[in-house]
Amino acid sequence: MTHVFKDRPKLVARIRRIKGQVEAVERVLDGDGDRCLEVLQLVASVRGAINGLMAELVEGHVTHHLVDADDEAARRQGGDELIQVLRTYMK
Amino acid sequence: MTHVFKDRPKLVARIRRIKGQVEAVERVLDGDGDRCLEVLQLVASVRGAINGLMAELVEGHVTHHLVDADDEAARRQGGDELIQVLRTYMK
Amino acid sequence: MTHVFKDRPKLVARIRRIKGQVEAVERVLDGDGDRCLEVLQLVASVRGAINGLMAELVEGHVTHHLVDADDEAARRQGGDELIQVLRTYMK
Amino acid sequence: MTHVFKDRPKLVARIRRIKGQVEAVERVLDGDGDRCLEVLQLVASVRGAINGLMAELVEGHVTHHLVDADDEAARRQGGDELIQVLRTYMK
Known part of the structure; x- marks a missing residue:
C-alpha cells in the first residue's frame, strides 16, 4: 500500500x-520584451x-490501492478516493 | 458484473x-447565416x-469492475482496462 | 464574414x-451484455x-472574424466572442 | 504590442x-508516508x-496581438500564432 x-x-x-x-515561464514573464508566443x-x-x-x-493508485489493495475496506476507500479525484478532474 | x-x-x-x-450543431452548421458564436x-x-x-x-467501471469485482482475475482485468482508457483520455 | x-x-x-x-455509443449502451470497455x-x-x-x-473564427474582419467593430466583437468561448472551454 | x-x-x-x-507536490512525493490522495x-x-x-x-494575446494589433501584418502573425498554440492545446 505504499x-x-x-x-x-x-x-x-x-x-x-x-x-x-514553471521557472522558465516565470523568467520569460518577468523579463524584458514581448515573448508572448514563447x-x-x-x-x-x-x-x-x-x-x-x-x-x-x-495508474499507480489503480494498481496499488485498488487491484493490489490489502483488503476489501482498503479497496473500497481506494475506489472512493479515485472517484472523488476523477469527478473533479474529468469534468 | 453487469x-x-x-x-x-x-x-x-x-x-x-x-x-x-449534436443534431442542433448539425442544423446550425447546415443552415443559412453565420451563426459562428452559437x-x-x-x-x-x-x-x-x-x-x-x-x-x-x-465511476461505474471503478465500482463494478474493480471494487465489486467477482474475483482477482476480473479485478486485474478491470484495472488494466481502466488504465488503458485513462492513459489515452488524460494525456 | 461568412x-x-x-x-x-x-x-x-x-x-x-x-x-x-454517438449513435454507436447509444447502440452499445442500449444493447445486451456488459461492453463497458467498448x-x-x-x-x-x-x-x-x-x-x-x-x-x-x-481556427475559422480567428481567421474570419478577427484577422479578416470587415472593420474594427466587427473585429472587436469577434475578439469578445472568442474570449467568452475560450474562457469556459479552457478552464 | 507589449x-x-x-x-x-x-x-x-x-x-x-x-x-x-508544484513545490508542495514535490515535498509530499519526497516525504514519508503514502499520501496518494493528497x-x-x-x-x-x-x-x-x-x-x-x-x-x-x-485572452491577452487576442486583445493585444489581434484586436489591437498595430497593422495587418502584425494581426496576421498574431492570428497564426494563436492558431498554432490552440491547435496543440485543444486536441
Missing part, C-alpha cells in the same frame, strides 16, 4: 522537471507534463 | 440528449456533456 | 460523423472528435 | 503561486491553475 514510495525517485524527478518548466508554448508544455504526471499517479 | 445494465436507462437517456445536442457555444456544451458522461462511466 | 458557409460541407460531414459515433473507448473517441471540431471552428 | 508587460506583475504573481503548488488532489489543483493562466494569456 505506491508513492515505490516509484518515488522517478516521480520526484518528474515533478522537478515540471518545476524547471510563454503560451511553455505554459502549454507545462500542462502536457502535468497531464502526464496525473495519468501516471492515477 | 454495471452497464444497472444504470442503463439513465445512461441511454444521457447519450440521447447528447445526440440531440456553434462554438453548442460544441462546447457537447464537450461538457461528453466529459460528464465519461466521468459517470468511469 | 466563415461557417465557407467550410460548410466539410464541417457538416464532420458533425455527421460525430453523430454516427463504451469507454467509444466515448473517448467522441471526445477526441469534438475537440478536433472545436479546434477547427475556433 | 501585452506581457502590461499585466506583468499579476502574471508573475500567478506563476509564482503555481511554482509554490498528491492527486494537489496535482489536479496545479492543472486547474495552469488552465486558468493559459486562458488569461490567450
